[in-house]
Amino acid sequence: MRLLIPVLLLAFQLGAIVHARFVPTRYFCWAPYDTQTDYTATAIVNGRPLTAREFQKRYRRPQHGFDNRSPQHVIDMLQQAEEKHAARGDQTTIVVNYRVNGKDPREWHWPRAE
Amino acid sequence: MNPRPPVASSTTPSWNPLKTTGTDLPVNLAILVKVLAIVVLIVNHVRILPDPWLSFIPWIDRLPAEPFQRTLQAVFVISAVAIVFNRRLRMFSTILGATILLAVVSSKAYYGNNKTFCGLMFLLAGLYKPGGPPFLRWQLAITYFGAGLNKAMDADWHSGVFFENWAVHRLHQSVYITLDAILPPMVLAKFMCWSTIVTELATVPAILIPSLNYWAVLANIFFQCSLCLFTGTTFTLFFYSMTACSLAFVTWPDAPMRVFYDSDRRLFVSLRRFFESWDVDGRFLWTDNGARGTLSLQAGDRRYSGFQAARMIVLYNPVTWFVLAASIAVLEDVPGPAVLCRRVIVGTALVLLMPPLAYLSDLCFPRRDPERRAMVRTVES
Numbered sequence: 001m002r003l004l005i006p007v008l009l010l011a012f013q014l015g016a017i018v019h020a021r022f023v024p025t026r027y028f029c030w031a032p033y034d035t036q037t038d039y040t041a042t043a044i045v046n047g048r049p050l051t052a053r054e055f056q057k058r059y060r061r062p063q064h065g066f067d068n069r070s071p072q073h074v075i076d077m078l079q080q081a082e083e084k085h086a087a088r089g090d091q092t093t094i095v096v097n098y099r100v101n102g103k104d105p106r107e108w109h110w111p112r113a114e
Numbered sequence: 115m116n117p118r119p120p121v122a123s124s125t126t127p128s129w130n131p132l133k134t135t136g137t138d139l140p141v142n143l144a145i146l147v148k149v150l151a152i153v154v155l156i157v158n159h160v161r162i163l164p165d166p167w168l169s170f171i172p173w174i175d176r177l178p179a180e181p182f183q184r185t186l187q188a189v190f191v192i193s194a195v196a197i198v199f200n201r202r203l204r205m206f207s208t209i210l211g212a213t214i215l216l217a218v219v220s221s222k223a224y225y226g227n228n229k230t231f232c233g234l235m236f237l238l239a240g241l242y243k244p245g246g247p248p249f250l251r252w253q254l255a256i257t258y259f260g261a262g263l264n265k266a267m268d269a270d271w272h273s274g275v276f277f278e279n280w281a282v283h284r285l286h287q288s289v290y291i292t293l294d295a296i297l298p299p300m301v302l303a304k305f306m307c308w309s310t311i312v313t314e315l316a317t318v319p320a321i322l323i324p325s326l327n328y329w330a331v332l333a334n335i336f337f338q339c340s341l342c343l344f345t346g347t348t349f350t351l352f353f354y355s356m357t358a359c360s361l362a363f364v365t366w367p368d369a370p371m372r373v374f375y376d377s378d379r380r381l382f383v384s385l386r387r388f389f390e391s392w393d394v395d396g397r398f399l400w401t402d403n404g405a406r407g408t409l410s411l412q413a414g415d416r417r418y419s420g421f422q423a424a425r426m427i428v429l430y431n432p433v434t435w436f437v438l439a440a441s442i443a444v445l446e447d448v449p450g451p452a453v454l455c456r457r458v459i460v461g462t463a464l465v466l467l468m469p470p471l472a473y474l475s476d477l478c479f480p481r482r483d484p485e486r487r488a489m490v491r492t493v494e495s
Contacts, residue, residue: 002241006249009234010256017260021267027170030260032227032352034268036280060167060223066284077222080168101270102279 024072037071039098040064041078046091058085071100075108082110127200132394134432137203141366143239143250144200145432146358147207149439150235151197153354156443160187164221174220182220189213204240211237228352231257235355239362250362254334255321257356262314271311274303281306285345313337331360332468339464346453348446354439361435367414370399371430373423374410377402382409385424392433420479421472429467438463 013028020029041063043050055063059081067074075096082092094110127136131152134144154160163186165179174182193210197203214233218225231253238249270276278300281290294302313333320330338356342348373389375382386400398411410419411426418426428434441459445452465471 002243003246006238006241006247009237010249010252013256013260017256017263020260020264026264027225028230029264030227030257031264032261032349033280034261034264034271034276036276036284073222077168080222084168101276102283103270103275 024070025076026070026073031069033068035068035070036101037067037069037074037098038065038102039067039071039074039096041094041096043078043092043094045085071098071106074098079110127203129199130394131198131200132392132433132436133200135395137200139203139207139239139242140244141432142361142364143242144203145435146250146361147197147203147210147236147239148200148432149358149361149435150232150351150354151194151210152436153351153439153443154232155191155194155198156440157351157446159351160190162224163187163190163217164224166220167224168222170219170222170225186213186217204242206240207236208240211235211240226350228350228355232351232355235359248362250359251321251327254330254356254359254362255318258314258317258321262311262318265307265311266315271307274300274305274307276303277306277310278303281344287344290344327363331363334360336464336468339460342460343457343464346457348442348456354443358435358439365414366397366430370397371414371427372412373398373400373427374403374408374412375400376404376408379407385409389427389431393431394433395431397430398427419476421475422469425467425469425472434467 013030016028017030020026020031026034041055041059043055043058045058050058050063052063059078061067061074061077078094078096082090082094085092092110094108096108097105098108099105125136127133127138131148134141134148137144139147163183165183166174166177169175189209190213193206193213196206197210211233214229215237218230218233234253235250238253241249265271268276278294281287281303282294290302290306314337317330317333317337320326320333335357338353342353348354373386375386377383389398390400403410408419409423410417411423413426413430438459442456445455445459448455
């Protein structure tokens with residue numbers, strides 16, 4: 001076990017580094033502080049806009065803020081949280097305006113257009 | 115002749131948190147895990163350990179939230195305290211590392227490279243096998259490889275856009291902004307981006323090739339300290355974990371190290387009194403060699419003299435690392451001048467403990483070391 005566990009952990013990380021070349025996320029591939037995302041998000045749940053405090057509680061991140069990794073990490077958290085809430089019957093729309101490394105603004109919507 | 119027993123003969127671990135003898139880990143790894151345990155306790159990291167939320171392993175989300183979080187917190191604190199007080203370091207390092215990694219995979223809100231790396235340091239140190247593969251070093255190599263590769267493949271790092279935005283708009287780094295205004299547009303940003311990429315990628319072979327390990331340690335310490343000085347932050351646990359990982363490259367001599375000094379000189383007597391006052395492990399055996407004007411240290415088969423000897427006495431004393439880590443960690447959430455104080459501590463340690471100052475001091479104030487002079491004469495002849 002004292003050999004197997006470290007070998008598996010290191011192999012997993014090497015796999016994650018290779019995997020990161022093909023996806024927008026950067027989990028477990030050692031890309032800290034490689035991208036700066038600043039964003040502003042609004043969420044309307046069952047017809048009612050969330051306050052900043054409600055937003056923080058629901059998505060565990062501020063309504064306006066920064067992320068030091070891929071912007072996809074912010075999007076992942078919002079999307080996956082909403083997928084869970086949707087299973088409970090919530091009707092939610094989210095709009096995220098964000099910029100990556102200070103460049104042109106981008107927008108992300110939930111639910112995504114088919 | 116030798117009033118102190120060899121350090122390695124101490125088989126019972128002490129409850130004194132400043133001591134590192136008698137544990138079930140080699141001294142360097144004992145210092146590594148104790149430094150990190152001290153840090154996680156001081157910064158009160160336990161308060162941000164999560165309940166399951168958008169976990170990377172789906173079944174964790176189904177576990178009851180509060181019992182899960184409370185269990186993590188209890189195991190975390192018990193393990194960290196046990197490590198600080200030298201109780202079964204190997205076992206508690208493994209448990210603490212596994213706890214942090216479980217927290218990392220159980221919540222995307224908690225996930226972070228710094229926590230992952232810290233957890234891996236504890237876990238890999240706990241799983242240490244004498245004579246086994248150097249997993250901690252390989253972990254550092256993978257980390258630098260991943261970080262360097264990701265930047266090398268990113269257009270915003272090629273052009274300097276990342277650094278310009280980060281330093282100017284996020285950090286408001288005054289030194290950078292001043293220099294940036296003097297230089298042509300994006301020159302400084304490109305330089306910072308490319309020097310980071312080159313440093314990170316060049317450190318990888320230095321870690322993996324044993325003869326280059328000395329340079330790997332210097333590069334790692336210098337790079338992480340530079341980041342801390344530039345940003346004023348420790349990136350939660352990243353600064354502590356990355357710098358502590360350098361200890362995985364160092365072997366502490368088993369026997370007490372002999373320090374030769376001239377007891378006729380008050381300066382050396384004062385130095386001896388000062389250094390002995392915090393040599394809680396009894397790692398140094400001070401011996402009057404009667405030679406005037408010399409201070410030298412015999413550490414295993416390495417001999418240091420003059421300022422280098424003084425520097426190595428500080429570096430080989432585990433208390434140095436505990437005090438440094440604790441003094442930086444205690445500032446973590448302190449409002450006011452914490453950033454300045456952190457920079458002063460890191461900058462001072464970097465200047466005093468890295469090789470150049472001692473090297474230059476020895477050049478400027480040549481010592482009268484008979485053995486060294488004899489050696490020089492031999493080489494010259």
